[in-house]
Amino acid sequence: MTRFAFGENWQKFLTTLTEAQIIAAETALKTMLSVESLAGKTMLDIGAGSGLHSLAARRLGARVVSFDFDAQAVACVNSLKQRFFPNDANWRIMQGSALDVDFMRAAGMFDLVYSWGVLHHTGEMWKAIELAAERVAPGGVLFLAIYNAHWTAPIWKQIKYCYNISPPLVRRLLIQLFSGLKFVGAWLTTGQSPLKTSRGMAFRTDVIDWLGGYPYEYASIDAIVRVVEAKGFQIHKVVPTAGWTGCNQFVFHR
Structure with missing residues (x-):
């Protein structure tokens, strides 16, 4: 399958990463989740990419498990961990696929499952969403960002x-x-x-x-809400993309 090398792009991104960007990532998480802290929570970051938002969640107090399909992306996340949280037992990093049923189930259950702009690049978006939703513990939160369906x-x-x-x-x-x-x-x-x-x-x-970004899939807001709510979730917040084909953001509660 033709697939974009996301990790190479993330490695370049990290060469210019600033404290202001990390704070912005923390703020974005707090705003979407309507919290000031993630202390005492567990988070699964599916498709962690650069590792920026895993880092933000860890700085907010969450115990984090990060994984990515791309080996270079996994190296990016490891480099951020070594820079900010060396030898931290509360941040685990793995390589794996969001479509691998056994891998996903072995990861465990989490208070927060986070996947921003990732599952539509797996080649099987709806399966990936289903497997991500299964990792949310009772009373937990699913935070997704998925490309918007548009005629373009x-x-x-x-x-x-x-x-x-x-x-x-x-x-x-x-x-x-x-x-x-x-x-x-x-x-x-x-x-x-x-x-x-x-x-x-x-x-x-x-x-x-x-x-x-390829493979590339997309869905309407209504389609995402309908599918995820059918799995026992309730939509808590939707932030539509400001443009045509950007990511709509969803926060679901289980």
């Missing part, structure tokens, strides 16, 4: 596929082209400067992640 989404799927099969020179040209298009498009659709990124992210990292 099938077009983007083809663009992403072409990017991933293109040689490096073509990829670099596409990054330059779409950086400009994303900047203008985001400004026009949201009325905000895309350079002011949220959750501690960075504009160029987001551009490459968006352009290369």
